[in-house]
Amino acid sequence: MCGMADTIDYPQLALDDQICLPLYATSRAVTRRYADLLSEVGLTYPQYVCLLALWDADAPLAVGELGARVHLDSGTLTPLLKRLEQAGLVTRTRDAADERRVRISPTERGWDLRAQVADVPARLVAGLGVTEGDARTLRSLLDRLLTGLEAPAR
Amino acid sequence: MCGMADTIDYPQLALDDQICLPLYATSRAVTRRYADLLSEVGLTYPQYVCLLALWDADAPLAVGELGARVHLDSGTLTPLLKRLEQAGLVTRTRDAADERRVRISPTERGWDLRAQVADVPARLVAGLGVTEGDARTLRSLLDRLLTGLEAPAR
DNA sequence: CACAAAACTATTGCGTGCAATTGAATTGCG
DNA sequence: CGCAATTCAATTGCACGCAATAGTTTTGTG
Numbered sequence A, B: 001m002c003g004m005a006d007t008i009d010y011p012q013l014a015l016d017d018q019i020c021l022p023l024y025a026t027s028r029a030v031t032r033r034y035a036d037l038l039s040e041v042g043l044t045y046p047q048y049v050c051l052l053a054l055w056d057a058d059a060p061l062a063v064g065e066l067g068a069r070v071h072l073d074s075g076t077l078t079p080l081l082k083r084l085e086q087a088g089l090v091t092r093t094r095d096a097a098d099e100r101r102v103r104i105s106p107t108e109r110g111w112d113l114r115a116q117v118a119d120v121p122a123r124l125v126a127g128l129g130v131t132e133g134d135a136r137t138l139r140s141l142l143d144r145l146l147t148g149l150e151a152p153a154r
Numbered sequence C: 001c002a003c004a005a006a007a008c009t010a011t012t013g014c015g016t017g018c019a020a021t022t023g024a025a026t027t028g029c030g
Numbered sequence D: 001c002g003c004a005a006t007t008c009a010a011t012t013g014c015a016c017g018c019a020a021t022a023g024t025t026t027t028g029t030g
Helices: A020-041 A045-056 A063-070 A074-086 A108-116 A120-125 A132-150 B020-041 B045-056 B063-070 B074-086 B108-116 B120-125 B132-150
Strands: A090-095 A098-106 B090-095 B098-106
Touching: A020 A045, A020 A108, A020 A120, A020 B020, A020 B045, A020 B132, A045 A063, A045 A074, A045 A098, A045 A108, A045 B020, A063 A074, A063 A098, A074 A090, A098 A108, A132 B020, A132 B132, B020 B045, B020 B108, B020 B120, B045 B063, B045 B074, B045 B098, B045 B108, B063 B074, B063 B098, B074 B090, B098 B108
Parallel strands: none
Antiparallel strands: A090 A098, B090 B098
């Protein structure tokens, strides 16, 4: 009636068949759960991820190097890092050897934070009923997807 | 040296061991890829997801019902739906039987759009090297995760 | 050395996400 | 019926994401 087609006519657009929606919803649900745990130390989830990368690095990372590790660009990172700087958790310093670069280093308080969030991953996973094997499977699928998605789009 | 602990001391915080990051990065990569395809018809990815839900529904959805399907709340949906209304793709009407509710219906142009995006899911998956089985596994894992995450946090 | 191309971070503008709050409409209970 | 509790959408405020652009600095080439 009225000429409008049923979903039957577009099975590929049925909401329940989309993979993108569970991926999108789950990712945001994880971020929300992290936000609960991280609010205790005043961090957002993207800020936490950046600190993980900085803690991991052997030397102070440039903005672009950090971005490659966390898959974010300078448009997102610059203001985020300024907020971390305001919070006294990192320093931003022009690289003397290459004045285009800005190197990010955790401050002493930034390093100290690591102990305070050490239990966050375990607390997040607790009660989710995800086994170690599930986690490996999921990681493997996501890594493959991500690689394909970040390759130049033909 | 300097008293700062190595990542070795916090293995659970090693960036490469986090599942949250691939999940987060992959979800955004999918959204970006959709954005490329949807820009042709002037839609953002969340707008597209909302239209999928509206197209799927048997009757005009209230904002809250739509939100339950796409996992978004009124704080996000109200402005998004106003933009879809401005674009002439949906109407927003107070429910006469319950004036608290606002019912969302695609306009004729909103229904027409369905044909224009019919090939989007296939174009997105093309070349990603993900099999039907992979997709099922991924969906199953994500659904379980999402259920656990949206359950009240103990 | 000169200078165009490339690399790199910062800025702008817009659209989410989401917690918290507000305000109106409805429900449920005495 | 009366009215407090609940439901619902809208608003506010803040932090992303990201495309596009701008502005420096460096690199590569003649």
